Amino acid sequence: MSADCVVVGASFAGLACATALARRGHAVVVLERKADPGDKLHTTGILVKDAVDQVPLLDAMPAALVRRVPGVRLYAPDLSHVDLAAPGYYFLATDTPALMRWLAAQATGAGARLHTGALFREASRTTHGFDVEGHGPCRYLVGADGPSSRVAKVLGLGQNRQFLFGIEHEYTGVDLAAPDHLHCFIDRRLAPGYIGWMVAGVGVAQVGLAGRLGAADAGGARRVRGALPPQAAMLAFLEKIAPVADFRSRTPHAVRAGQIPCGGVVRPVAAPRALLLGDAAGMVSPLTAGGIHTALRHGAAAGHAIGDFLSGRAEDPCRGFVASYPTFRGKRALRWVFDHFQADWAFNLLLGSRAMRSAASLVYFHRKGVFEPGRGGAD
Numbered sequence: 001m002s003a004d005c006v007v008v009g010a011s012f013a014g015l016a017c018a019t020a021l022a023r024r025g026h027a028v029v030v031l032e033r034k035a036d037p038g039d040k041l042h043t044t045g046i047l048v049k050d051a052v053d054q055v056p057l058l059d060a061m062p063a064a065l066v067r068r069v070p071g072v073r074l075y076a077p078d079l080s081h082v083d084l085a086a087p088g089y090y091f092l093a094t095d096t097p098a099l100m101r102w103l104a105a106q107a108t109g110a111g112a113r114l115h116t117g118a119l120f121r122e123a124s125r126t127t128h129g130f131d132v133e134g135h136g137p138c139r140y141l142v143g144a145d146g147p148s149s150r151v152a153k154v155l156g157l158g159q160n161r162q163f164l165f166g167i168e169h170e171y172t173g174v175d176l177a178a179p180d181h182l183h184c185f186i187d188r189r190l191a192p193g194y195i196g197w198m199v200a201g202v203g204v205a206q207v208g209l210a211g212r213l214g215a216a217d218a219g220g221a222r223r224v225r226g227a228l229p230p231q232a233a234m235l236a237f238l239e240k241i242a243p244v245a246d247f248r249s250r251t252p253h254a255v256r257a258g259q260i261p262c263g264g265v266v267r268p269v270a271a272p273r274a275l276l277l278g279d280a281a282g283m284v285s286p287l288t289a290g291g292i293h294t295a296l297r298h299g300a301a302a303g304h305a306i307g308d309f310l311s312g313r314a315e316d317p318c319r320g321f322v323a324s325y326p327t328f329r330g331k332r333a334l335r336w337v338f339d340h341f342q343a344d345w346a347f348n349l350l351l352g353s354r355a356m357r358s359a360a361s362l363v364y365f366h367r368k369g370v371f372e373p374g375r376g377g378a379d
């Protein structure tokens with residue numbers, strides 16, 4: 001077997017890249033270690049409006065796969081809350097397993113060959129590309145294989161060193177109150193450095209949290225003194241939010257969990273005829289921990305840039321193109337501030353203030369939002 005490009009990882013970044021390349025007529029092979037790309041996902045799967053606006057691949061996304069969530073309800077540690085919204089802005093909760101299978105179908109429909117149950121282990125450099133162990137030669141190699149990228153390791157590229165850890169329960173048969181809000185909970189003990197959340201998804205309620213949680217250290221995460229291990233934090237979180245929504249007597253239908261890179265783009269992120277994308281590249285907002293938008297957007301753009309190179313129309317994207325990757329400079333600075341100065345008392349005191357609500361709207365909507373007039377108590 002030979003390919004123009006081997007893409008490792010059939011998720012947002014890899015499938016966007018493979019689809020773009022295949023649509024341009026290149027021979028693309030996608031290697032995915034799971035038997036089904038929609039299986040065992042480790043993401044809430046929320047799409048921001050910017051992704052819908054900026055990723056043409058999503059134009060054809062079936063409406064049944066998403067649910068529009070226009071507002072955010074932000075809870076202080078004492079469970080008082082404010083409602084935030086911005087005119088025209090929304091999030092999309094997704095049926096993520098079905099979305100992933102749909103993305104895979106876009107890639108294979110365009111002509112990419114998807115090999116499932118195919119673990120990437122090694123690749124060696126050849127004169128015109130790489131020889132991928134068990135899969136043969138290719139002219140270009142893309143690592144879209146997630147936060148602990150094997151491709152990055154094998155090629156000696158940069159690796160993620162800083163992580164948040166996220167864990168989420170999915171419940172069926174639950175009707176959440178205020179389903180048109182993404183519910184976000186601030187609590188330094190349970191979600192240090194990030195938040196807990198609850199959202200009415202597509203046919204499921206999703207409840208989770210992420211932060212600098214104890215067990216995440218295995219992957220080099222910064223340890224927060226006193227942070228609970230993820231499972232214990234999750235149980236304590238369900239206990240805490242019971243006055244808002246009580247899941248304590250329910251058994252989750254599924255659990256999603258995983259590491260979220262939060263240290264910014266790795267260096268080096270590319271080498272001649274090879275580049276990293278998505279979480280493998282550290283392309284996740286260090287502040288919001290959202291990575292799907294960037295994975296899709298830069299994945300598709302990389303597909304075009306690699307296509308131009310393989311057709312002899314442009315230089316190797318390992319040079320100019322990767323300079324377009326996000327730097328997250330401001331967001332990394334804000335992450336540092338949040339890591340060092342997050343204080344529950346301050347959120348309890350200031351959540352209702354105009355300054356705090358403006359700052360929250362900038363984080364969620366990238367601009368000033370509108371607020372409901374009063375400050376709510378716990379429901």
Ligand SMILES: Cc1cc2nc3c(=O)[nH]c(=O)nc-3n(C[C@H](O)[C@H](O)[C@H](O)COP(=O)(O)OP(=O)(O)OC[C@H]3O[C@@H](n4cnc5c(N)ncnc54)[C@H](O)[C@@H]3O)c2cc1C
Nearest residue numbers: 009011012013033043044045046120146166278279291292
């Ligand atoms: C709990 C949690 C909730 C999150 N919620 C959101 C959210 O709501 N919105 C958002 O924007 N972001 C969210 N994120 C972040 C987001 O999920 C990631 O940024 C996004 O999934 C990155 O996509 P990716 O394609 O780069 O990699 P991944 O989704 O990590 O996929 C990597 C793929 O590569 C495969 N793979 C790995 N190693 C190999 C190998 N050696 N050989 C073959 N295949 C391999 C994996 O099986 C996987 O399919 C969340 C993360 C977590 C952990």
